[in-house]
Amino acid sequence: MALLLGGSAAVMLVLAAAAFLTLRTEDPMPPPGPWPDAIGIATTLRAIAAVPEADREAIAAALSTPDLIVVLNTATPCRQETDVFATRTLRHALYALDMPATPAPLVMNCASDAWRSGLTRVSFDVPDVTFLVHNYARVSGPGMILATLPIALWIGTIATGTAVLLLWSAWSVRRPLGVLAEAVSRYEAQDRPAPIDETGPSEIRGVIRAFNGLQERLARSSETRICALMGVAHDLRTPLTRLALRVEMGDEYMRQDGLKRDIGLMKRMLDNAMSLFRGFDATEEWEVVDLAALVQEVSADFVAVDRPVRTKADYPILLRCQPLAMTRALGNLIENGCRHANNVSVTLREEACDLVLEVSDDGPGMPSRQRREALRGDTRKVPERADGAEHLGLGLPIVAEIVRRHQGRMALLDATPCGLMVRIVLPRTLSSAVA
Template identity: 30%
Template sequence: MRRFAPATLFGQTVVVSLASLVISALLGFAILAFNQAAVVRAMGAYAASQRIVNLTLLIDKLPQNWRSPLVKAASSETLRIAIVPHRPDWAKHRAIGADARTIRAFLSRQLPANLANSLSVQVGSVSHRVPTAQRSMMPMMNQHALSNRPMRDCCGMGGMSAWRALRAAVMLPGGRWLIFTVALPSTGFGLAWPFLIALIAMGLIVITASIWAVRRVTAPLRTLAAAAERLGRDVAASPLAETGTTETRLAAHAFNVMQSRLRHLVESRTRMLAALSHDLRTPLTLLQLRVEDVPQADERDRMLAIIAGMNQMIEATLAFARDAAAVEPFRRLDLTALLVAIVDDLADADLKVSMEPSPSVAVSCQPAALRRALVNLLDNAVKYGGSATVTIRTNQQTATVTIDDAGPGIPELELAKVFEPFYRIEQSRSRETGGSGLGLAIALAVITAHGGTIKLSNSPSGGLSAKVTFPR
């Protein structure tokens, strides 16, 4: 069931609102149908009872030879009248059931006492056609017409064998029985067009109001999600506007406070790192002056090389700290043109770097920071792989830069560790190629700040492949 449910809060809220509207409408239909059935039944029973009273009083006052024509003329598809010599079997009980007792009490109040005393009433389902035995008891009616003309099914149950009816039996002076069988009005639910139109209009109003309210509630959540995404790329992003409802303002204020604390934490860490790196340069300078006085040339050269390596690491650390502290604005830039310029610069420095022809791709970036990250990746590929080939692939959402080298690759267990600051693979720890261990860490930090990803993998044909993906 969950796979058919909407994934968004907006969709789920709208579905719940619609389901509630449908359920409430169905309940309203049921209540209206029940009330309508009761009202229609009561009105029909009252009309039928009044008709029975009027015809009974009229037939009682007529001469014997006039009664038969009147009975025949008054009978119809919804009303059967008969005068029989004996009491029907069903009339042995005065009234059975609350409906029958209510109708009998009403009829008794309208009829003379001599007729009311013999009155019997029955409310229930009876056959469409008059049984043969009963037709034989109605010599004064047109039995052929009556037997071939069933009583109209007022209840809309043409496929059923019975209909709900009211039967009354009264003994006339002389001992004969006057029998009435009346079809009660339909108690089914009748759907009126005005009611249906009003229901549809109400539904449209409720749906429109629900959609507006849900969008108003979920809009701050989308804004908060976008702000969190910006914060992941740039800790110095502009704060959220603290507007809207009380809850929205509280959430925006809490987010701004969190962003401010994160920014201060990063700035403090960067300043501390820069201070430590700067303070290390003074003792290294003094150490270098003392090493130059060492008489053994080989020992002096090894010590100077170690100090040079430490100075290189400090310079890289200071550069990393400066880049982290710098706030460069984002702007749209042609990524292909940037890579062409970098490849040309490296090729002019006699490095084996090439680039496959690629279409122009515009991305939002910090140009200086992105250039530094791409230079670090290409320099790393040339330094450890001998050469680098750049390829750009695009789709509607992303742009992917692939840098392939011709080196031996990296062990699978080392692929994730090479992005850690100051981490170097054992085979690269020489003065010639070892580096400071910050190149890939800087590249990862810059690419992550641009909302992108970087993935290293060993190519099946040999060498290392670095795939950098940017959002367009």
């Protein structure tokens, strides 16, 4: 806006200077207003007073003009009206001059006739002279142009700049709003729409930024709910598999405590899923648990159904966590290892600043190029293990989300001498908060 006004002012000054140089004349022009008429009246009075009475009629006739009529020794009719601006300014100008007559002149505004504007009558007693002055400004054409050119150029420039600015403002507001309206209308028809470019005024950019964030959150929420539903279905397979194995292996493995634990785990998983899809915060209560005992308990459930799981953990390791979430994470990791390997080992130890949980197997492992995809949780791209076994591919993304919620880190590494190792590092701040 400042650049626009500055450029307009510069253009106006250039045009005004060009017009002044073009219209300038050698003869000075009289200034507008009452002064030319007042000076003409004073000059005429001096000329009449300087000649004999016999020649005054000829002088008066010679000095009369259409705009300033000189009447000598003759009464002129005048229907007086309220003074107008021309009458008042001429009276002030005459009183300011040193008039060669006494007393002061009588200045009156006379009514106009049918074809011309009103007159200002100026009457003198000595000598008996009357002047009839038309009530309009006597300014020459070039003078009028020079007098009005700067203001006309300024007003025209301002009007043009304002019009351009308004048109540009309307376009800059209408275009992004149209794009936003189109994006809103076709939002349902797209799976994950691309964000809209943030253009236009700051307020419009703020609206577009908010809409981009909204559609991103909606898409992420939808994916999270789908992944959560599939994750619950995936997690239920582990206790269901154990129950099926207990039934197949007979009475020796049909222990009530194991059956009750698996059934309770399934019930809690379903309760969390129901609370999630009802719109509540799917946040499990945080409790202080012995992580080593939790690892031993989950491993024992697999050992009870004849799964080759070995555990090595330091006792006790207190941790403030979500017990069901940690149980789901351990169960998923051990289940994945048992599916692809003959032996699975679980190690839990304390290091200087962290708690390290490692679940390794002696299976075929996973190619390094697929490990990042395995942690993303994108159900449309399910990485496969080297053995080519078919599976849902949600176990590792679920574990990664649980680890992230516990402020930890997760990595997929090569086990020694073969297989895959899942390393989870949890901060000691969670255990120090217990103390």
